[in-house]
Amino acid sequence: MFAISLGDGAELRPFEPWQAADLLALCDRSREYAGAWVPLTVLAEDLESARRILQTYADKQAADTGRLYGIRQDGALVGGVLFRIFDVPNETCEVGIWLEPSAAGRGxxxxxxxxxxxxxxxxxxMHRVEWLxxxxxxxxxxxxxNLGMTKDGVLRESFPWQGIRxxxxxxxxxxxxxxxxxxxxQDAR
Known part of the structure; x- marks a missing residue:
C-alpha cells in the first residue's frame, strides 16, 4: 500500500472498506471532539456503518468523484482527509478533514x-478547491x-446538524x- 509522507512521522494512506474497524475506532476517539462538525464521525456508529462509509468512498474513488485517506502519526491512525466532492468535468472539489483530539495542534x-x-x-x-x-x-x-484560502461567503443556516442549523x-x-x-x-527556501 502506498503512503504519502507529511513529515515528522506523519503520512497519508488510502482508507478502504476492509479497514472498517480502524475507522470505527478513530470515530469513537474523535466523535466528541469533531462530531459537532464532521457527520462521518457520528454516522460511523458500528462496524457495519463504518464499512458502508468506506464502501461509499471506495465507490466514489472508482467513479472519480471522491476519495478518503487516513492520517497516521508514527503508524497510529489519528484522522482523515477526504474529497467529499471531486467534480472532474467542472474542475472543482471540496476538501474536508478531521482529527482525534490527541493529534490536534500539530499542523x-x-x-x-x-x-x-x-x-x-x-x-x-482542479481549478477550484473548496472548504465548507x-x-x-x-x-x-x-x-x-493557513492554506491561503479566501472566504467566498456564508450560506446562512444551510446545514442542519444535530439540532442546530x-x-x-x-x-x-x-x-x-x-x-x-x-x-x-519554494523561492523563500
Missing amino acids: LARRASRAVIDWAVYERG VSSRNTPSIRVAK HDMEVWSVLAPEWKAAREAE
Missing part, C-alpha cells in the same frame, strides 16, 4: 490538506486561512493562486 490538518490539494491541482488539474465549514468551527477556519462558510483557493503561493514558498 497535521494543514499538512494533510496541503498534500491532497497539491495532488488535486497539479496532478488532476461551520462558522462555529474556528479551528477549521484557521486551517483554511449551521451557517456554512465557503472558503476556496483557485489553481493559479495555489501555484503562485507554492512557488513563493
Whole structure:
C-alpha cells in the first residue's frame, strides 16, 4: 500500500472498506471532539456503518468523484482527509478533514490538506478547491486561512446538524493562486 509522507512521522494512506474497524475506532476517539462538525464521525456508529462509509468512498474513488485517506502519526491512525466532492468535468472539489483530539495542534490538518490539494491541482488539474465549514468551527477556519484560502461567503443556516442549523462558510483557493503561493514558498527556501 502506498503512503504519502507529511513529515515528522506523519503520512497519508488510502482508507478502504476492509479497514472498517480502524475507522470505527478513530470515530469513537474523535466523535466528541469533531462530531459537532464532521457527520462521518457520528454516522460511523458500528462496524457495519463504518464499512458502508468506506464502501461509499471506495465507490466514489472508482467513479472519480471522491476519495478518503487516513492520517497516521508514527503508524497510529489519528484522522482523515477526504474529497467529499471531486467534480472532474467542472474542475472543482471540496476538501474536508478531521482529527482525534490527541493529534490536534500539530499542523497535521494543514499538512494533510496541503498534500491532497497539491495532488488535486497539479496532478488532476482542479481549478477550484473548496472548504465548507461551520462558522462555529474556528479551528477549521484557521486551517483554511493557513492554506491561503479566501472566504467566498456564508450560506446562512444551510446545514442542519444535530439540532442546530449551521451557517456554512465557503472558503476556496483557485489553481493559479495555489501555484503562485507554492512557488513563493519554494523561492523563500
